[in-house]
Amino acid sequence: MLLEVRDLVIAYGNLEAVHGVSFEVEAGELVSIIGANGAGKSSILNGIMGLVEPKAGAIFFEGKEIASLPAHRRARMGLRLVPERGVVFPYLTVLENLMVALHGERDRKIVNSRLDWVYGLFPILRERTNQEARTLSGGEQQQLAIARALVSSPRLLLVDEVSMGLMPKLVGRVFNLLQSLNREQGITILLVEQNALASLRISHRAYVLETGEMVLEGKAEDLMKEERVRKAYLGI
Ligand SMILES: Nc1ncnc2c1ncn2[C@@H]1O[C@H](COP(=O)(O)OP(=O)(O)O)[C@@H](O)[C@H]1O
Ligand SMILES: [Mg+2]
Numbered sequence: 001m002l003l004e005v006r007d008l009v010i011a012y013g014n015l016e017a018v019h020g021v022s023f024e025v026e027a028g029e030l031v032s033i034i035g036a037n038g039a040g041k042s043s044i045l046n047g048i049m050g051l052v053e054p055k056a057g058a059i060f061f062e063g064k065e066i067a068s069l070p071a072h073r074r075a076r077m078g079l080r081l082v083p084e085r086g087v088v089f090p091y092l093t094v095l096e097n098l099m100v101a102l103h104g105e106r107d108r109k110i111v112n113s114r115l116d117w118v119y120g121l122f123p124i125l126r127e128r129t130n131q132e133a134r135t136l137s138g139g140e141q142q143q144l145a146i147a148r149a150l151v152s153s154p155r156l157l158l159v160d161e162v163s164m165g166l167m168p169k170l171v172g173r174v175f176n177l178l179q180s181l182n183r184e185q186g187i188t189i190l191l192v193e194q195n196a197l198a199s200l201r202i203s204h205r206a207y208v209l210e211t212g213e214m215v216l217e218g219k220a221e222d223l224m225k226e227e228r229v230r231k232a233y234l235g236i
């Protein structure tokens with residue numbers, strides 16, 4: 001198992017946001033956690049990445065317990081987060097944003113081949129390479145945020161609500177891109193989303209998170225048929 005989360009509890013002061021959730025992701029899978037605003041999705045991803053300290057629970061990455069490691073150690077093990085709203089450095093160019101993510105990689109050949117690879121995946125970014133990130137459209141910034149997470153060859157890509165703030169037309173494109181990263185490039189992805197339909201469509205498996213608790217799990221195609229999911233998340 002690539003990622004195994006057991007009884008994870010996340011609290012902010014007296015407010016417990018995540019009440020002991022367990023789930024897992026196998027290498028090669030695309031898994032999503034769907035849930036409404038405030039359900040605890042970002043808290044879970046930030047807990048896995050080491051940006052918030054869990055109150056209790058265990059997180060295993062490739063069988064190693066990582067919950068006590070600092071974020072940079074987890075990053076070095078190959079965990080990458082595409083943060084909510086695709087945060088990029090606004091005053092750095094596209095290329096500089098990517099170079100920051102490659103920091104530490106000294107081998108010029110490796111740097112060039114990684115850049116070539118992400119520019120091949122996101123041709124629009126190659127065209128914008130010397131433009132400041134703040135001048136990109138929302139969809140382009142989201143692509144840059146994904147490219148930045150990808151450029152250092154992650155073992156597991158954590159994606160926080162990639163659909164937020166994107167025009168409906170772009171949501172489809174970005175989700176198709178995530179699907180092809182998984183199916184064609186073999187990248188393991190854990191998505192958290194409010195957009196249940198778009199994420200279930202591309203996922204192998206999914207979990208439903210309600211106010212800090214996992215209430216359902218299963219194959220994405222089966223969850224799409226569940227009454228509870230259809231009513232609450234698909235509006236059908
Ligand atoms: N830094 C924080 N301090 C206090 N409360 C927080 C913080 N981050 C999130 N919360 C609270 O935790 C709950 C879950 O939030 P979050 O994980 O952001 O949910 P989601 O990503 O599903 O919208 C919410 O009630 C939110 O207000
Ligand atoms: Mg969130």
